[in-house]
Amino acid sequence: FRVNASFLSSLGYGNLSPSTVVGRIFCIVFALFGIPLNLVLLNEIGQLMLLGVQHCACRLEEVFHWQNKTSFLMKTCALVTGLLLFLLLPPLLFSDKEGWSYEEGFYYSFITLSTIGFGDYVIGMNPDRTYPGWYKNVISLWILFGMAWLALVIKFCINLLE
Numbered sequence: 001f002r003v004n005a006s007f008l009s010s011l012g013y014g015n016l017s018p019s020t021v022v023g024r025i026f027c028i029v030f031a032l033f034g035i036p037l038n039l040v041l042l043n044e045i046g047q048l049m050l051l052g053v054q055h056c057a058c059r060l061e062e063v064f065h066w067q068n069k070t071s072f073l074m075k076t077c078a079l080v081t082g083l084l085l086f087l088l089l090p091p092l093l094f095s096d097k098e099g100w101s102y103e104e105g106f107y108y109s110f111i112t113l114s115t116i117g118f119g120d121y122v123i124g125m126n127p128d129r130t131y132p133g134w135y136k137n138v139i140s141l142w143i144l145f146g147m148a149w150l151a152l153v154i155k156f157c158i159n160l161l162e
Helices: 005-011 021-064 070-088 090-098 102-113 135-161
Strands: none
Touching: 021 070, 021 135, 070 090, 070 102, 070 135, 090 102, 102 135
């Protein structure tokens, strides 16, 4: 791989691209297996997150004796918690670490988790800033769990439409 700055704006989230035929073929073969496996992983993580929310809702039902409100409560808790953890709070971190406005951080959060990824905002790339060692690892986990949460929200919306 070599860095090719002319592709920076068209690649999204970075500027690495394969420069040989073998490298390009490897990327294609890897994507054929990697993309479906990634979807399976996101689905499994989303299901684990959903189980956690269901467990909390069942405990609340037992404590407060809310028989008919559990499903609504579960969905509301999952939506509000996800909104906070994945869309509303991360821009505060990006404002602090990247120097972006809250609106730029929110834009980055949504564009990243929706997998649009234009590449116009990239974390940890400003040479004028010093980033803590944990920063990129935490953002990687945020992306993984955030994409799983967003997949659950989309699945819920599809079920409502059907």
